[in-house]
Amino acid sequence: MLSIIYLVAIVAEAMSGALAAGRRNMDMFGVAVIAFVTALGGGTVRDMILGHFPIGWTQHPEYIYLVISAGLLTTLVAPHMHHLKRVFLVLDAMGLIAFSLIGCNVAREMDYPFPVIVMSGMITGICGGVVRDVLCNQVPVVFRRELYAVVSLIVCSLFLGLLELGVNVGLSTAIIFGVGLTLRLLAIWQGWKLPTFSFQKRWE
Amino acid sequence: MLSIIYLVAIVAEAMSGALAAGRRNMDMFGVAVIAFVTALGGGTVRDMILGHFPIGWTQHPEYIYLVISAGLLTTLVAPHMHHLKRVFLVLDAMGLIAFSLIGCNVAREMDYPFPVIVMSGMITGICGGVVRDVLCNQVPVVFRRELYAVVSLIVCSLFLGLLELGVNVGLSTAIIFGVGLTLRLLAIWQGWKLPTFSFQKRWE
């Protein structure tokens, strides 16, 4: 179940990466790279930080083909994709939740302490977009967006809390997707954001 | 002793990271991330390059809480922080030295060759700020600043030299802090910089 959502999510992320590459007028190689890092970069950064080798996608070449194909196909269908904007926002939200849970599980199996498990989930959910934005030469959008990283934080904490309480995995997953999706979609709809910190004085 | 300076230093670095995030109008999540990477990113990059797993902070969750708290608190006290500018410059200089020595020690324990030990110290001292600047979408300030990386280079080389000469660790550390602080503060005061290389011709 989580695997199917994961596959759908990496395709959606790869497509959003391809659009970001298009905004920078990249060539097909650039599109493929940005699609790849957007979809699989979060897990890559997580595995490199946790020392979790071999990294996931190196053992699943089919993921490589999948996200690169999705990225390249996007260049053909892009002019029509705005009709699917809402579908994409839902897929992206589901991806965020799936990535977060998967990231938690990797760190749990390696016996990392609680806050590192939560960070592992958040890194998996968010770092693909961060690397995409760094390669596209812009400040990562996740640092200024409507509630996004916070959804990952809540999802990861809730997941660990439910496991601690002995709730079974199926029920936990259902609860978490319900809570996470509702929160993320409400945030988009209502424009909920974290408070912003502006500091323009040059003091050093 | 080095541990106490280390704790003070990561707090100071987290606070300077939070201010950088404020210059980009980031939200509280962005502030927390930039505070974290500025304070702990240098050690993270070092451990990832040396293959030194698990990475330091993953075994010290208290560091995570400390730097994130420091970053978030900074958003409250920022308007008053320019009064502390000089204190911060001293703390930052002490942090640079402490990070450098710690970085050397990690590589020494792993039996890396001499220049890699020096680079390990420099990476620990400098890479937090580099990752901060990359995430804030600017050319790393350490590549154009008054003597900074060079202080780390001198501190690391001096440290290894004194150890080689059999000077005991306490005395070495005292000498190194004396030399390093003097050099860094003189550099700020006098505006000492390395020569700059400007090359504007497009030749490729």
Add this chain to the structure above:
Amino acid sequence: MLSIIYLVAIVAEAMSGALAAGRRNMDMFGVAVIAFVTALGGGTVRDMILGHFPIGWTQHPEYIYLVISAGLLTTLVAPHMHHLKRVFLVLDAMGLIAFSLIGCNVAREMDYPFPVIVMSGMITGICGGVVRDVLCNQVPVVFRRELYAVVSLIVCSLFLGLLELGVNVGLSTAIIFGVGLTLRLLAIWQGWKLPTFSFQKRWE
């Protein structure tokens, strides 16, 4: 043979890195760092992704001295280097091919699957320039340049194909350098590029 080409290539890459640093008016430390990451960053990223520790250059301190010296020397000879533009393009093309083959070999020895071996070659060939461009705060040029990454892709695939067919290593290497160099130099001469994807609509 490949080792000699490798040494020449890292010097050439270090020099091109130094020029990029000069375009950003960096100081001598910045020049040394950008020279280093341009020359050795590709292999570093590859080793960190494959979990291949210790990373190559940490066991060969002479490479560190070599690329940093090359970078610093470049600041002296830069005004005269445009006479050597063509030489550099050839050295850069040879470096791309040598890096690609070396990257393939590292992944082959670790028994990674076929597409990861190809990616390992491409990462080795390309990521040095990507890290250079990220540190110089620009969109990586390899995402918009005349055929470059594609040359690496073809070289890596051809190399694995020839090995599969049982062609001996010496002959394979000669064929690959012939094909790769011809293709890259033709691409520069004729301005061959991959199709570009432009997408300016803001849809999310």
